[in-house]
Amino acid sequence: MPEQPVAPRIRVAMADDQQLIRSAVGAIIEVHDDLELVFEAADGAELLESARAHRVDVVLMDIRMPRLDGIAATERLLDAHPGIRVLILTTYDLDEYVFAAIRAGASGFLTKDASSDELAGAIRAVHAGDAVVAPRATASLLDFVARIPEPADPEALLARFTPREREVLAEVLTGATNETIAERLYLTGNTVKTHIASILAKLGLPDRVHVVIWAFEHGIAGRRREGSGNEPPRRLV
Template sequence: MSTAPVRTVVADDQDLIRAGIAAVLEAADGIEVVGEAADGRAAAALARERAADVVLMDVQMPGLDGIAGIEAVVRARPETRVLMLTMFDLDEYVFGALRAGASGFLLKTTPPDELAAAIRAVHRGDLLFSPAVTRRLVETYVRRPPAGAVPEALSVLTPRETDVLRSMARGLSNAEIGRELYLGEATVKTHVTRILGKLGLRDRVQAVVLAYESGLV
């Protein structure tokens, strides 16, 4: 049985880059580019009109930038996942973009096959950034902790769920968490679902952000 392609919108203010990314994705298996946008506002409109599964969003754009664009996409079509593109592996916008509702981020130097795989992964609801990038994000954020962090927010979790969340915050996949905690992958998936439900979170990335904010990492 065939699987429907991942309907994708590409948002970048540079025409040549946007067209190049769209061409790469059109050539990839399982992805359909359903629209191109030059800013976040247009990306949100296309996500709604074209029922996009994923928006590939540049961070720095004129008009409505990537972070505001993420928020606009989430409002326009909550089920659409946003994958942000950046020139730098840890620029000042990354954490804000994740808090706004992005499902991960990629460098613009990402090889074409990895870009396509990342879009498919985000569509599945997977955590996207690598453990190395996650570690750098944590290290930078911990030096500038937010005011009024609320560790008690995690008190609804069981000890095992807390262990799973801590591993998620380190950027581990379900399989890696299972090996580390001696759990089956299906059991890890169940724990992740319960964590998101108990904490009222949209996806794994929001869980990771909360783990940073609470000081769990």
Template sequence: MIRVVLADDQALVRSGLRMLIDAADDMEVIGEVGNGADAVAMVRTRQVDVVLMDVRMPVMDGTEATRLISELDVDTKVLVLTTFDLDEYVFAALRNGASGFMLKDALPEDLLGAVRMVAGGAAVVAPTATRRLLDHVAASLPDGSTPCADRLDALTEREKEVLLEVAAGANNTEIGQRLYMAEGTVKTHIGRLLSKLEARDRVGLVLVAHECGLLGR
């Protein structure tokens, strides 16, 4: 059973999310909080698999709460929920260790699927915002900069191909089909990429790929 905490300052939003999650056979809501500080406190005292985290909350926003949770010695994942699509808050939350984000108007089945993916260690980025995520990273870099050239030099050509597919949003099955390799081999390459690029998860790989200008090559 996936244990979920809801962190949102709007009670109506929490109520809707609770109804959706509790109706699923494989997950349950074990707590609700209205600010980031209480979310961190709950993760410290309860066994939480996933926090559905709003980014704009009083007392402590979801960005700072995500950072503090990521620094705890726990296996809790953070999935950001936002009304505002990709903005500075969401980008900062991803930087601080969130495993991904979804829009609050996502289809119920998509949101439940995202919770399952994050709980299983995968990363999720709202499909409609992937391109804007990449543009945001690119715009933040000086022209012609290659901030991680040394790390890219450590990758094999095959690993770079896998990294490009991950950055494009492909899952392991799709990567295997496109690059003609077994899914187990794809997992091995992704594991090596995470280690070599010092990335937390697939979201981290996406950010690295674009910071390094791979897609423009």
């Protein structure tokens, strides 16, 4: 019986100004056979320099760093390497940091007290094209965008979507998984993926977390606080 081909490992880099954090996260990554730590950097500037010389799939990015902070580093990294996914990993879950990280192009946001399994799962999720946001960060994010004035005509913003895409969009904004959306709308999983891909294309957005931001910015989503802070990281898939 021929051997099954081994899937390539997810190539991870990280930027954090604390050596202790880099060592701890590096140890977590190395115990997972499907993850590989390619390099680590002490700040955003060093990260950008190293990224030019190494192929990377996912970057774990701290926010507060000397020389170049994580928000600016995320913007510059994704401008130069749009295929890389960024997972913000920080002590801070304040709304302005959450919002700035997502607006900069980050695909996920976890606080540093996440468990090793949560971190590994988040790396895999963002590498697969999904988005992950810690519950406390989700609550802060939604509180922040809830203060943004609503537009005069949100209905006009939805005119670009088909009726079925509107239904799928409404489910996405509840945080429902593809499987749940399929069950609620009596669709196949592939059909849900097709509708979500169409929504992302029409909005010019990279993933579902940015759809949530767009919806709250434009007054399309209901404005309420989510998450108790005791849940596992929310995976917007």
